[in-house]
Amino acid sequence: MVRRLSIISLAMIFAVSLFAFGGSASAAAFKPKAEPDVSILASGGTVGIYGANMRSCSKVSCSTITTFSSGKKITGSWVTGEYVQGHYTNSNKWLKVTYAGATGYVSVTTLSYYYGL
Structure with missing residues (x-):
């Protein structure tokens, strides 16, 4: 049960991070500011x-x-x-x-x- 909960938690964190970076998985790409x-x-x-x-x-x-x-x-x-x-x-x-x-x-x-x- 704990293992399923942590997998679900990781999936939720990933989904939220996609929305936070405008839907891009490559949000960490280097761009001079x-x-x-x-x-x-x-x-x-x-x-x-x-x-x-x-x-x-x-x-x-x-x-x-x-x-x-x-x-x-x-x-x-x-x-x-x-x-x-x-x-x-x-x-x-x-x-x-x-x-x-x-x-x-x-x-x-x-x-x-x-x-x-």
Whole structure:
């Protein structure tokens, strides 16, 4: 009797968790979250643990202008470029950034958090 009760309890917990996550069993999938202190009109992100290269165009084959270290917050405007398989996501979105008088592109795949996309 106790065993049946625990199986029924587990089934109920599973059913309730499906409703709590919008009916999706994959609710635990990783999705970078927007940083809460940023204006809704802004676009940008935080460089992930591996750093990020600012390139002369929105392709990985383009020359590196500068490298941002982990934790650096960068802003700019989103553009579409070469599709990249990265550390945090796979995407063709690049952040067009102006830094130290130079304009370049940073792949969203190198950002641990991003917003405005």
